[in-house]
Amino acid sequence: MPETTRTKSSNLELLRRIALRYPETQEGVSCGKQAFKARNKAFLFLGRDATHYNAMFKLRDALPEAARLAAREPTHYAVGGHQWVKLTFPHDQSPPPELLDRWIDESYRLMAPKTLVALLPESVLPRKPARAIVHRRKPLRDSAK
Numbered sequence: 001m002p003e004t005t006r007t008k009s010s011n012l013e014l015l016r017r018i019a020l021r022y023p024e025t026q027e028g029v030s031c032g033k034q035a036f037k038a039r040n041k042a043f044l045f046l047g048r049d050a051t052h053y054n055a056m057f058k059l060r061d062a063l064p065e066a067a068r069l070a071a072r073e074p075t076h077y078a079v080g081g082h083q084w085v086k087l088t089f090p091h092d093q094s095p096p097p098e099l100l101d102r103w104i105d106e107s108y109r110l111m112a113p114k115t116l117v118a119l120l121p122e123s124v125l126p127r128k129p130a131r132a133i134v135h136r137r138k139p140l141r142d143s144a145k
Contacts, residue, residue, distance in 0.1 A: 011094045012046055012053055018101060019044050022108045023116045038112035044104055054088040055100075056080075057107040066103075083110075 012034075019025055019036040022043075028035050033056075034046040045056040059066055066085040070077040076095070078086045085103070087095060094100075109117050 011089070011091065012048060014094070014097065015044070015046055015055055015100060015104070018104045019108075022104075022112070023119045024112075025108075038108065038116050041111045041113065043107040043111035048091075052088050052090055054086055056084050056086045057103045058110050059083055059085050059103060059106055060110060062103060062106055 016027070016034075016036075020027065022038060024038050026037050028037060030037075030042055030045065032047070035042045036044040036046075043058060047054045060083055063079065063083055063085070066077060067079050070079050070085075076087060076089055078088070080086060089095065105123065109120070109123060
């Protein structure tokens with residue numbers, strides 16, 4: 001098999017294999033792209049043309065990381081509306097596999113029904129620090145009234 005054909009399919013196949021590891025994930029087509037859904041909730045979209053492939057993820061915690069990557073490499077990363085992030089690479093290039101694992105995991109956890117997310121082991125994603133609880137005292141009533 002020619003190298004370009006093998007490379008074209010291997011990057012998308014890696015993303016596909018990662019997505020299909022999640023509970024009740026089904027592969028289909030939505031908006032002209034390959035879509036991966038858990039109970040009809042899409043968490044990953046894949047597309048390709050003759051020279052590039054792309055993937056779209058829903059992110060929250062990794063959004064600052066995605067924004068930094070988009071600022072450094074705008075041809076490869078883009079942060080869109082509603083916290084969707086798109087990556088675009090030539091068929092012979094790929095972002096780090098660890099990044100793909102984390103982003104697919106986060107996207108699934110954000111989009112899939114909570115009953116399916118509960119089936120997963122603890123997230124490998126860093127947790128947001130808990131917000132400090134501020135106890136406010138009620139103002140003292142003026143007893144002179």
